Every structure is written in C-alpha cells, then in structure tokens.
Amino acid sequence: MQVALFIPCYIDQFYPQVGIATLQLLEKLGCDVSFPLEQTCCGQPMANSGFASLSKGCDANFVENFSGFDYIVAPSGSCVLHVKEHLQDAAHPEKAANIRKNVYELTEFLTDVLKVEKLQARFPFKVGLHNSCHGQRGLHLSSMTETMTPSFSKPEQLLNMVTDIRLSKPKRNDECCGFGGTFCVFEEAVSVKMGKDRVAEHDDNEVDYISGGDTSCLMHLEGILKRQGSKIKTIHIAEILNSSL
Amino acid sequence: MKISHAALAEKFIADEPRTDWHDDTLWFVREKRDKAAHGLPEWEQLREWGSQIKDHTLSNLSNYLKEFEEKAKANGIIVHWAGDGDEHNKIIHTIIQKHKIQKIVKSKSMLTEECHLNDYLQEKGIEVVDTDLGERIVQFRKEAPSHIVLPAIHLKREDVSETFHEHLQTEKGNNDPQYLTEAARQHLRDKFVQSELAITGVNFAVAETGGFVVCTNEGNADMGAHTAAVHIACMGFEKIIPKAEHLAVFLRLLARSATGQPITTYSSHFHKPRPGQEMHLVIVDNGRSKQLGREDFRNSLKCIRCAACFNTCPVYRRSGGHSYQTAVAGPIGSILSPNLDMKANADLPFASTLCGSCTNVCPVKINIHEQLWKWRQVIVAEGYADSTKTIGMKTMAYLFSKPSLYRFAGKMGRRMMKAFPFMTNNKFNVWYKQREMPKPPKESFREWYLKNGKINRK
Amino acid sequence: MSVRENILNAIATNQPTLVPLPVLNRTAVISYEDRYAQFKSVLESIGGKTELILNIEIVIEKIRSDKANDTFIIDTISAESIDTADTIALSAFELEKVERAYIKGTVAVAENGAVWVYESQMKNRLLPFICQHLVLVIDKNDIVATMHDAYDKINVGSEGFGAFIAGPSKTADIEQSLVIGAHGARSTTVYVVE
Numbered sequence: 001m002q003v004a005l006f007i008p009c010y011i012d013q014f015y016p017q018v019g020i021a022t023l024q025l026l027e028k029l030g031c032d033v034s035f036p037l038e039q040t041c042c043g044q045p046m047a048n049s050g051f052a053s054l055s056k057g058c059d060a061n062f063v064e065n066f067s068g069f070d071y072i073v074a075p076s077g078s079c080v081l082h083v084k085e086h087l088q089d090a091a092h093p094e095k096a097a098n099i100r101k102n103v104y105e106l107t108e109f110l111t112d113v114l115k116v117e118k119l120q121a122r123f124p125f126k127v128g129l130h131n132s133c134h135g136q137r138g139l140h141l142s143s144m145t146e147t148m149t150p151s152f153s154k155p156e157q158l159l160n161m162v163t164d165i166r167l168s169k170p171k172r173n174d175e176c177c178g179f180g181g182t183f184c185v186f187e188e189a190v191s192v193k194m195g196k197d198r199v200a201e202h203d204d205n206e207v208d209y210i211s212g213g214d215t216s217c218l219m220h221l222e223g224i225l226k227r228q229g230s231k232i233k234t235i236h237i238a239e240i241l242n243s244s245l
Numbered sequence: 246m247k248i249s250h251a252a253l254a255e256k257f258i259a260d261e262p263r264t265d266w267h268d269d270t271l272w273f274v275r276e277k278r279d280k281a282a283h284g285l286p287e288w289e290q291l292r293e294w295g296s297q298i299k300d301h302t303l304s305n306l307s308n309y310l311k312e313f314e315e316k317a318k319a320n321g322i323i324v325h326w327a328g329d330g331d332e333h334n335k336i337i338h339t340i341i342q343k344h345k346i347q348k349i350v351k352s353k354s355m356l357t358e359e360c361h362l363n364d365y366l367q368e369k370g371i372e373v374v375d376t377d378l379g380e381r382i383v384q385f386r387k388e389a390p391s392h393i394v395l396p397a398i399h400l401k402r403e404d405v406s407e408t409f410h411e412h413l414q415t416e417k418g419n420n421d422p423q424y425l426t427e428a429a430r431q432h433l434r435d436k437f438v439q440s441e442l443a444i445t446g447v448n449f450a451v452a453e454t455g456g457f458v459v460c461t462n463e464g465n466a467d468m469g470a471h472t473a474a475v476h477i478a479c480m481g482f483e484k485i486i487p488k489a490e491h492l493a494v495f496l497r498l499l500a501r502s503a504t505g506q507p508i509t510t511y512s513s514h515f516h517k518p519r520p521g522q523e524m525h526l527v528i529v530d531n532g533r534s535k536q537l538g539r540e541d542f543r544n545s546l547k548c549i550r551c552a553a554c555f556n557t558c559p560v561y562r563r564s565g566g567h568s569y570q571t572a573v574a575g576p577i578g579s580i581l582s583p584n585l586d587m588k589a590n591a592d593l594p595f596a597s598t599l600c601g602s603c604t605n606v607c608p609v610k611i612n613i614h615e616q617l618w619k620w621r622q623v624i625v626a627e628g629y630a631d632s633t634k635t636i637g638m639k640t641m642a643y644l645f646s647k648p649s650l651y652r653f654a655g656k657m658g659r660r661m662m663k664a665f666p667f668m669t670n671n672k673f674n675v676w677y678k679q680r681e682m683p684k685p686p687k688e689s690f691r692e693w694y695l696k697n698g699k700i701n702r703k
Numbered sequence: 704m705s706v707r708e709n710i711l712n713a714i715a716t717n718q719p720t721l722v723p724l725p726v727l728n729r730t731a732v733i734s735y736e737d738r739y740a741q742f743k744s745v746l747e748s749i750g751g752k753t754e755l756i757l758n759i760e761i762v763i764e765k766i767r768s769d770k771a772n773d774t775f776i777i778d779t780i781s782a783e784s785i786d787t788a789d790t791i792a793l794s795a796f797e798l799e800k801v802e803r804a805y806i807k808g809t810v811a812v813a814e815n816g817a818v819w820v821y822e823s824q825m826k827n828r829l830l831p832f833i834c835q836h837l838v839l840v841i842d843k844n845d846i847v848a849t850m851h852d853a854y855d856k857i858n859v860g861s862e863g864f865g866a867f868i869a870g871p872s873k874t875a876d877i878e879q880s881l882v883i884g885a886h887g888a889r890s891t892t893v894y895v896v897e
Contacts, residue, residue, distance in 0.1 A: 040646075058642060134599075189251065223683070
C-alpha cells in the first residue's frame, strides 16, 4: 500500500514533531510511506479568505506532488476537507479527482482503511479531546451533537486503545475553538474569546493535555494557554497514538 | 463607512461577564432544541422533508404564488405586491391614510424590520406599537431587535426594569420578570383593545387554500388581528408552501428548532376576514427574486426564521445580534444580507469560523456554512475585499506555488522569530495581542525527513 | 408591466428546474401507545392543565357554578349557552373582562399538547386569546398522535379562521425566564371527555 504523507505547511514549519509522529505511526502499522518533497500547502488559507481563484498554482503543485498514490494521508482534518471539497486542476482534472477521493485524515485512515484494532501506545495522562469542526462536521470523524444520529468517534476509538490514558470531555463536546483560519486575526476578539472558553472547560476537567486532530486549533489554544501561564499543554493525537511513555 | 462586525464584536466582548451570560443563555436554548429534537426518532427525516418541500416550492414558485393569490382573493383577502421595501411601506401607508387610522399595533415581523417600516411611518407622524414583549422593550429603548426570535436577548432584567420604570412607571429596581411582564400585559392589552389596525408577519402561506399561518407564544398577533378593523399581513414571497398538510412538517420543526418547545402556544390559520373586517396581504420581493437566481445562494430562501443557527453559532453568541447591523443577524443573516447590499455587508460572511454547526441545526437543511464560503469568493471577486488582505493573499498564493521559495521563506521566518522575537511579539501582530506565538523549531519536518526519513535509510 | 407581473416574471426566470414534492411516508413517524397520557404530560410541561372526565356534565356543572358565583364567563358549549350572536358582537373592551371561556376543540395532538379550534367553535375569534382563563373540551377519541394526523382530521380552509392552541400564553423575552400569561390567557385547561 503506497501512502503519500501530506504534511500541512504550518505543521512542516512549526510543529515538525506532529509530522514525525504521523510518519512513524504509519510505518509502525506497516504502511509504505512516501513524503513528496515539493509539497507546500493545500490552498485553504487563500480559499477560506475568498481567494480560491488565487490558489491555482498551489493546487497544481499539490496535484503534481500527490498523484499516483493509493492513499494520501495528513494529520489535519481541516486541510484534508479542503482538498476533498475544493482541489481543482484544469490541466489534470482526473488526477485532481483521484486525489479528492483518496485523501484521508489520519484517524479515519487508521480506523476505516487500516482498520486498526490495537496500538502499542502508552500515555499516562489526563487528556481532553478537542473535536475540530472540519474533521468532525466536514469529514464526519465523529457524530455531532446537533444531529440525531447514532453516536461514534473515530479519534476516541483510537485513543481508547492507548494504555493508561484518561480521556475527558469538555461540557460542550463539539464547540468550535475559534481558530477559523484568518478569522483568528480578522475577528481577533471573538476568536480569542472562543478559545478561552474552550480552555476553561478543559481546565475544569483538570486535564494535563488538550489533544485533537488539527494542529491549527491546538496552536490557537496553545497560544492562549501559554499567555495564561497554564500548566495544560497541547499535543496532536498522532503524538499520543505514537507515544510509548 | 459602516463599523465592522469585528469592531462591534470586540466592543461587545469587552464586558466579559455579560458576554458569558449571553453565550450561556443562548447555548441553553440550543440545548433545549437538542432535547426536543431527540424526542422524535424521525427528526432527521423531518428535516429532509422540510428541505425537499421547500426545494420543490422554490422550483415552482411562480405558479404557487399565482395559485395562492387566486385562492386568497376568493377568500376575501386583498392582495398587494411590493417590489422592494419602499413599495411595501407605501402600500401600508396608503391603507392607513385611507382609513384615517391612528392606533396601530404590530406583532413580530422580520420583514417589516427588513423594510424599516416603523421608521418610515414615524417620519409620516404615525406611531406603531410593537406588541411582542421583546420587541416592545427594544422599541422603548430605540434599539433594533438583536435576535429574530428573542429580540431583547442582549438585555438583562435590570435593563428591562429601568426601561419599564421610565416608560410604564413600574417600581424602580423591581427586576422580577413576572412583575415586568404583567406590567407589559396591562399596558399592551390597553393598546390592543383600542387598536384600529393590526400588522402581522406570516410564517407560512398555503397555496392550496389561500390562507396564512402566524405563530406566537404570547398571543399578540391574535390579540391585534382579531380586534382591529383592518389587518395587514406582510410576507416575503418565499413563505409559500404548497399544501395544508405540509404545515404539519413545518410546525413540527419550527418551535422545536427555535426554542425547544413542541409547538408555539398559538398557531393561527387565517383564511378570511371576519365580518366587517378588511384583511390585506402584502407579498414582498425586496431582492428575493435576485437571490432565487443565484444558484449557489437560492436555497437560503428556504429559511423559516427559527433562529436555531443563531443559537448554535459560537460567533453570534459571543458578538451579539447588533454587531451584524442587519434585520436578520447570525449565520443566516450573513448569507441573506450580502444579496441586499454586498458592499455594506461584505464583512459578514467572514464573521464565521465555518464550523458548520449552523448547517447541522437548520430544520430545512440550508447549507449555511458552505454559502458563507461561497459568498467570500463572490465578495472578493466583486472587489469588496480590503487591499492589504488582497496583497497578503497574493503573496501567500505565490509562495505556495513555488516550493523552494516557500521553504526559503519558512526558514527565514523561523530564524527571524528565533533571533528577533520582537519582530512578531509586538502590538502590530494581532495574534500576539492575547496569544503567544508558537515556538519556532530548529528544523522543519522536511529538513528532519531529509536526514531521518526513508530516503536516507535506504 | 405591473409590480405583480414584474415579480412573477423575475421569479419564473430565476427559479430552478422543477424538482418533485417528496412523498411523506409516515411509517417512521412517532406513535404513542397511550395518546392521552402523552398529551397530558406534554401539555403540563408547557404550562397547561389536563383533566380526564367521564362526561361533559362535569364541565356543564362548572359553568353553572361559575355563573352562580357571578364570574364573567362565556360558554360556547352547553345547551344553556348564551346567545351566539351576542358573543360574536362583543367588543374587545368587553371581552377583555371575560374571566373564563369554555370552548370545544376538534382535535388534540399528543406530541405537542395542542388543540385545534375552529372559528365556529370559538364563536368570536378573539375569545380564546383575550379571556383571562381558557377552558377547552375535547373527546378522548379525538386525540391524535402527531400534527400529520391532526391535519388529516381538519380542513383549515373550510372556515375563516382556526388555531392550534397549546397551553397558556407565555413569554421568555426577559432573560429567558419563562412567564405564563403574556398577552393571552393566563391558564389553559383541557378537559378530556372519556
């Protein structure tokens, strides 16, 4: 199984440990993982700001890098959703369509494609799970409190395979953290307030870590936690699933 | 220029305890909605029906409107058509003039808010008494409703108490909602029994029967409409549904979505004026036919004004309805308002994290968050994005299309952050105002990979 | 061209290709084993009262006792009911003083506690809204499960006016605190006749 690893730009630049954990985890689980070296970004920052028209070059580069693999896997629900919904390449429409079909967020790849049932991971901490909106509502990684459908959660399913972990849920289990891409600066006040409110609920649960599938949300929450001088740390779910503490 | 949503939101949030209260109160309404929806195993099916009935109606709208008009006329209702808000206001003004009417009561109608009817009539020296309790409160305060179902949700009981003390001479400092509501009841009953003309909104208009339905909890629409010699009901043309049996679907969805009630207290079905009464119906376009022609946005016209998307929206809950400066605020307002005035409302589709919760609660399955995304594209294409944003985006797009340049910029950026943290940690960096910057690592993932990855191991 | 034609033409031009109406297959719609129990529990949860009575005589007795106590009531139910024409003619000023109105309903809905009342049953459209206290009477057999069933049993266009009434008038417009008795009836009691 040929798996291409897609490491979103901000993870590449600021959170390499998330990329490393993702790669190691996939290799541990027997995947033949390639990392296309000329990859940059999925184009979401432009598109969500209304500039989808500017992302053609970025999209073409993405298609060039990620064509010909069985699967493309990324540790980000948000970037994967963007690719699934919006990746276009006028010169290679079929290649783009294939990528849209074969791109997976890490946890859904583990539960749905690899059908992982156990993990050699240990993480002896109390962890509050943050459900990132694009993964949850966009990719349906878990059921949503708004809809009247059976309850499930792919990230929780995986975290429950980790030894000694104690999972906790915030009071509002799937409220947005307020990152929202450029929203975080153009609507700074609301963005920070939303983030503070998320942090407060995890704080009430006395967690050691806030984890989730999207580093962008975690970066935003981390920024708030650090400014507050909080002891709570953030960690990407891949790091926990790859952990052997 | 209009003050931006972001600036007004910042002002709202400056009072953090009040923001928390606003957020919690509306979240509580959202939870009541969840509980009500959970009570029906067929909830998702019901939403699907609601959505499909509305889709069908929009696809056959001109015929349904003609059918409705014919039946309504046969029922004795006088039907008017208004191309925009101004025409709507003039029609109403003409009716008032014809009857030389002084005493007018109005129950909640978002359409009349959209058309600024009260202001229009006030300029002509005509006073309209809003009779919904929340609307009466904000009318006394000369404010706009901040929520389409809960117009005074931005106010606390102390505020209402002060307002009523001033206008209704209630006891100073008596903040008891029961006491304050009783005072409003006495005051408004007096207005009702004297009323000569009643204006109401319309929740649903049934093509098959030529009648319309008005829903309230307070009973204010009925108190006015059944007292006054003249009743004017105002509706946007999208309120049409094909048959009476479809009311079952929408009445089951509406109150559960809005407040978590199984149904509003009163669901009144008007078909004919009562003997001696004159009943008018004003059907308004005001941009709706244009929205109908926008393929990506037409299904916003399915909206039944339940406000579930307001209550669930994490941005609305923390910025308040007035930050939108539109008759309909919240997520649905942000996809309706750019159609009315794209320039004035250009920032509204950006007042969202695109979390998608609005779409999930919508009883008629409007893809609200997708339309927010699409409006952003339209607004930028029409040239309503600010120029600094445009330059930034163009630079970013260029970098991401040139991998080596992207890597160079990333590396330089990280080095700068490390060597000169003050370059980013300063007051010009909006992120840094209330958040720390991420700590730049010594190498990027790619740099690590080139040393430690499979290519190296081989 | 008139405004009307302008609007209708714009709509005809802009409306999408016809899509079919859905068929409402109600097999999945909720039903209740005990519709009366459901009706009662929902109505009470929204501030209304329900009482199961053996026969209509019990209501008539209450009407008589109200009258004996000089309570200003309007009775549209019993044979000794006041003249219908008089009721229709009462002004809002007069009706505002009505302490209790007794009205027969057509159908009651278990899922939401609502009762359908036709104009012919109200006698005066204003009555069920303006009275201080509302008493509705319904036959137990006329309690249906859902609104779908209710619309099967009524013909909304057959009269000039009709309404579903579910409990007393209420508001939560002040800080979301529920207050019963906004503008309409302060209480709604439904007598269900076995």
